[in-house]
Amino acid sequence: MSDTTTSRYVSIRMTINGEPSAATVDARTLLVHHLRENQRLTGTHIGCDTSNCGACTVLLDGRSIKSCTVLAVQADGGEVTTIEGLSGPYDGFTAVQEGFRRCHGLQCGYCTPGMVMAATSLLADNPDPSEMEIRLGIEGNMCRCTGYQMIVDSVRWAAEHPQPSDDVTE
Amino acid sequence: VINPLLAEGQVHGGVAQGIAQALYEVVRYTPDGGQPVTSTLLDYLVPTAPDLPEYTAGRITTLCPNNPLGAKGIGESGAVGAPAAVVNAVVDALAPYGVEHVDMPVTPEKIWRILKEHR
Numbered sequence: 001m002s003d004t005t006t007s008r009y010v011s012i013r014m015t016i017n018g019e020p021s022a023a024t025v026d027a028r029t030l031l032v033h034h035l036r037e038n039q040r041l042t043g044t045h046i047g048c049d050t051s052n053c054g055a056c057t058v059l060l061d062g063r064s065i066k067s068c069t070v071l072a073v074q075a076d077g078g079e080v081t082t083i084e085g086l087s088g089p090y091d092g093f094t095a096v097q098e099g100f101r102r103c104h105g106l107q108c109g110y111c112t113p114g115m116v117m118a119a120t121s122l123l124a125d126n127p128d129p130s131e132m133e134i135r136l137g138i139e140g141n142m143c144r145c146t147g148y149q150m151i152v153d154s155v156r157w158a159a160e161h162p163q164p165s166d167d168v169t170e
Numbered sequence: 171v172i173n174p175l176l177a178e179g180q181v182h183g184g185v186a187q188g189i190a191q192a193l194y195e196v197v198r199y200t201p202d203g204g205q206p207v208t209s210t211l212l213d214y215l216v217p218t219a220p221d222l223p224e225y226t227a228g229r230i231t232t233l234c235p236n237n238p239l240g241a242k243g244i245g246e247s248g249a250v251g252a253p254a255a256v257v258n259a260v261v262d263a264l265a266p267y268g269v270e271h272v273d274m275p276v277t278p279e280k281i282w283r284i285l286k287e288h289r
Binding site: 139140141145150152 | 175180182184185187210211212216218219
């Protein structure tokens with residue numbers, strides 16, 4: 001391998017879903033490809049590759065980002081959370097995931113990991129969002145199936161039930 | 171209705187697609203070579219959550235006469251009615267200008283041209 005070829009590769013370290021992770025990647029590798037192909041975390045989806053659809057949304061240092069618009073090397077030293085890294089008090093699911101389950105917040109499921117990550121970021125910023133604040137909070141994420149209303153309902157449910165309580169029944 | 175929640179979800183999704191067809195979504199080709207110029211989601215406007223309203227879905231349940239169970243699919247049936255509802259509302263609003271038809275999607279540019287022509 002010539003020097004010009006090897007110099008394209010970069011060593012990176014990041015925390016992925018709480019676990020330290022080191023890798024050597026081609027400098028041009030997108031974060032979403034690093035997550036899916038190198039780390040085999042295929043819960044993060046690729047919908048468009050042009051940062052329009054939001055299916056690849058993950059958290060980088062707690063903020064939602066479209067991982068097809070971020071190079072893996074830009075996440076060097078950062079803390080990445082993907083859909084696989086979520087866990088919470090609802091039988092292991094977070095309130096957002098439980099809300100999607102209860103309120104029929106998904107149909108085909110393709111946009112769902114991105115929607116859940118965007119909603120998680122929204123509720124971290126604004127724990128009690130109005131309907132329009134929820135709609136604006138998930139504005140970067142496209143859904144072809146649901147028409148969004150039940151996604152909005154799901155996020156609202158999560159805002160109202162951050163923890164399981166006795167009055168929440170099946 | 172076997173699963174009312176799923177059925178309502180299908181109607182929501184269908185209405186959303188119908189509204190989008192009426193207002194936003196179109197695939198264009200060059201007139202000479204037939205090259206597609208709508209090639210990414212930058213050129214093809216799929217509505218996101220703030221672009222669409224909240225829906226109230228109702229239901230009239232009738233049995234299908236063509237099979238023993240009377241069953242029929244729900245799959246996004248809202249997509250049938252929504253474009254007509256939206257476009258007819260636009261045509262109705264433009265009735266004072268003598269407009270009887272507007273091609274989908276009813277874009278702001280089309281409305282602007284109609285109003286300009288009929289001023």
